[in-house]
Amino acid sequence: MLQEESDISLIIAQIVQKLKGSNLYAQLERQAWASLQRPEIKLESLKEDIKEFFKISGLFPLPSHPAAPPEHLKEPLVYMRKAQGSWEKRILKSLNSMCTELSIPLARKRPAGDQKELLNKWNEMGTDEPDLSLFRPVYAPKDFLEVLINLRNPNYENGDSLSFRTHLGLIQVPLKVKDIPELKECFAELGLNTGQLGIDDSTQVPPELFENEHVRIGQKVLAEQDSAAAQQYIRQGSPTALRAELWALILNISSQPEDILYYEQLKTNVIQHDLLVDSLIYKDVKLTASNDDYYFVFEDYLYQVLLCFSRDTSVLSHFAYNSASPPKSYIRGKLGLEEYAVFYPPNGKILSINFFLSVAPLCFLYHEPSKLYQIFREMYVRFFFRLHSISSHPSGIVSLCLLFETLLQTYLPQLFYHLREIGAQPLRISFKWMVRAFSGYLATDQLLLLWDRILGYNSLEILAVLAAAVFAFRAVNLMEVTSLAAAEAVLADLSTLKVMPLLQIFLFATVT
Amino acid sequence: MSRVSVPCHVKGTVALQVGDVRTSHGRPGVLVIDVTFPNVAPFELQEITFKNYYTAFLSIRVRQHTSMHTPAKWVTCLRDYCLMPDPHSEEGAQEYVSLFKHQSPSMTFPKWLSHPVPCEQPVPLLEGLPDPSRVSSEVQQMWALTEMIRASHTSTRIGRFDVDGCYDLNLLSYT
Numbered sequence: 001m002l003q004e005e006s007d008i009s010l011i012i013a014q015i016v017q018k019l020k021g022s023n024l025y026a027q028l029e030r031q032a033w034a035s036l037q038r039p040e041i042k043l044e045s046l047k048e049d050i051k052e053f054f055k056i057s058g059l060f061p062l063p064s065h066p067a068a069p070p071e072h073l074k075e076p077l078v079y080m081r082k083a084q085g086s087w088e089k090r091i092l093k094s095l096n097s098m099c100t101e102l103s104i105p106l107a108r109k110r111p112a113g114d115q116k117e118l119l120n121k122w123n124e125m126g127t128d129e130p131d132l133s134l135f136r137p138v139y140a141p142k143d144f145l146e147v148l149i150n151l152r153n154p155n156y157e158n159g160d161s162l163s164f165r166t167h168l169g170l171i172q173v174p175l176k177v178k179d180i181p182e183l184k185e186c187f188a189e190l191g192l193n194t195g196q197l198g199i200d201d202s203t204q205v206p207p208e209l210f211e212n213e214h215v216r217i218g219q220k221v222l223a224e225q226d227s228a229a230a231q232q233y234i235r236q237g238s239p240t241a242l243r244a245e246l247w248a249l250i251l252n253i254s255s256q257p258e259d260i261l262y263y264e265q266l267k268t269n270v271i272q273h274d275l276l277v278d279s280l281i282y283k284d285v286k287l288t289a290s291n292d293d294y295y296f297v298f299e300d301y302l303y304q305v306l307l308c309f310s311r312d313t314s315v316l317s318h319f320a321y322n323s324a325s326p327p328k329s330y331i332r333g334k335l336g337l338e339e340y341a342v343f344y345p346p347n348g349k350i351l352s353i354n355f356f357l358s359v360a361p362l363c364f365l366y367h368e369p370s371k372l373y374q375i376f377r378e379m380y381v382r383f384f385f386r387l388h389s390i391s392s393h394p395s396g397i398v399s400l401c402l403l404f405e406t407l408l409q410t411y412l413p414q415l416f417y418h419l420r421e422i423g424a425q426p427l428r429i430s431f432k433w434m435v436r437a438f439s440g441y442l443a444t445d446q447l448l449l450l451w452d453r454i455l456g457y458n459s460l461e462i463l464a465v466l467a468a469a470v471f472a473f474r475a476v477n478l479m480e481v482t483s484l485a486a487a488e489a490v491l492a493d494l495s496t497l498k499v500m501p502l503l504q505i506f507l508f509a510t511v512t
Numbered sequence: 513m514s515r516v517s518v519p520c521h522v523k524g525t526v527a528l529q530v531g532d533v534r535t536s537h538g539r540p541g542v543l544v545i546d547v548t549f550p551n552v553a554p555f556e557l558q559e560i561t562f563k564n565y566y567t568a569f570l571s572i573r574v575r576q577h578t579s580m581h582t583p584a585k586w587v588t589c590l591r592d593y594c595l596m597p598d599p600h601s602e603e604g605a606q607e608y609v610s611l612f613k614h615q616s617p618s619m620t621f622p623k624w625l626s627h628p629v630p631c632e633q634p635v636p637l638l639e640g641l642p643d644p645s646r647v648s649s650e651v652q653q654m655w656a657l658t659e660m661i662r663a664s665h666t667s668t669r670i671g672r673f674d675v676d677g678c679y680d681l682n683l684l685s686y687t
Contacts, residue, residue, distance in 0.1 A: 329685055
């Protein structure tokens, strides 16, 4: 075998190994057997035909080069890895200084009495009123934005003085982002000639025209448990009644008894060990979620999911493709001894302020805690982690910021220039929307329609497109403001926006 | 036949520029890297592996000795192979690349290859039936893979994050 071939074969073997036992594996096996019966499949050239198909279709990323070290797989660009490392160090220092100031350990065993109390109160942690005044969040999105703004490619010459080569926005790294023609191709199903939930199900449109048929197809997809078809289907939006099941199908979540047991184990871990970050989570949810009009009802769920999330070591595996790395610590008194090295928190993720916004919308769909937890975890390791690390990935936050700025600059140049002139760089306003995937800013039904498309297109780029579309929608008002504060005010309330018409108009109905 | 890496000497880059280096201000877009194989017996080159750093297009030329009497000749093995689809953006800028012998369009191979292998001809099929040796080698490969899978244990992570029940931590470590 050529070395190239044997490397690919090894990777395929590893993928098969990982899929084994899952519902998806059984589906694939059934499909494979069915396909083999077809006359047009030639057994002798099957391997080559499949390899060729992979290359041409571009559906699967090619296996990574055998010489590439693990850090290259996390993030290929060295300067981005370095920036991520520095950012992480800042977070570690911030957490350590909080520990030292407050004389509280990072983690300790919870006394037996406290354990019992927590177990009793598990479903109503919101009623607790501990003193959290001394705790402060480890970092906020705007700190992260400053780091992204200061990212520089050492090999890229833009010159220190403003010239025609400098980017006019805040992001200065030359990542490849799509333009509107490419986005139109990518998001073809959002076009004017295709039915959409969020547009063609409004009260003025008779349901026979689109909605009824779309619901029927959705029911069929669910009946056949076809994950790939569900992903394609949901690009046109999901009917409310089918959404929970469709998302579970696309994310390959099926609540097996072992999943419920696993969640119970996580709960036990929360009860047994008290972590400093628990207080930070608690304070964050208490201060913000409990006052939020949409999310306050889910306060108790949020504590449960986030506390369990912090204990979940299965999340560690996503660091293979996340440019971030989990923080390390040593058991007390065993500093430097590798056999006592652990990750902190156990899932390797220190949460930023308002992280609960990634969980809250899911509470509308899933009421059983272990299922809610599984769905959230899968959404995190597939999509949301990209909003919190520095990487060159097309769905990473850096690319989204650059995509947003480029779209605005290219298609709304007057608005972009005006906002820059008055000291209101557009990204300073839209960053908080994108980093939270618009949770907490849009009305819930609109948010869920947006997240339908994230799942359908397996990409976060739609967040940047929506951000640009919002600016386009309010362009007339924005052209009249003369300060950053006034611009913020124009864009403060997005709760009345309808996302699908905005996206459709921006992509398909604007004269470019 | 196992693969062995061949020791080579990679010289520093030389910029190709028209005009006087001292007076012209432009940054040259073409750089040349010389690779020599000192003190090595003739070998069959299968693969060249390197890590890219912002090179957009690559050409490879080899110097070929045909015989003792004729002077050495330069042959182009690869011309303008694209490493970065958009040179102004980061795509492909720092990727690991392998170039294989069969990618070279040149039919003749330099004499420093001891056993030059001609281009593979497609195996002729016997009247619609697959070639038995090919099928058997494919089946053997698949069997080897299934053995590999069976041998490695399915490891379902139990998810312990503590050390012997203890998870008392003071501070985070920076290393």
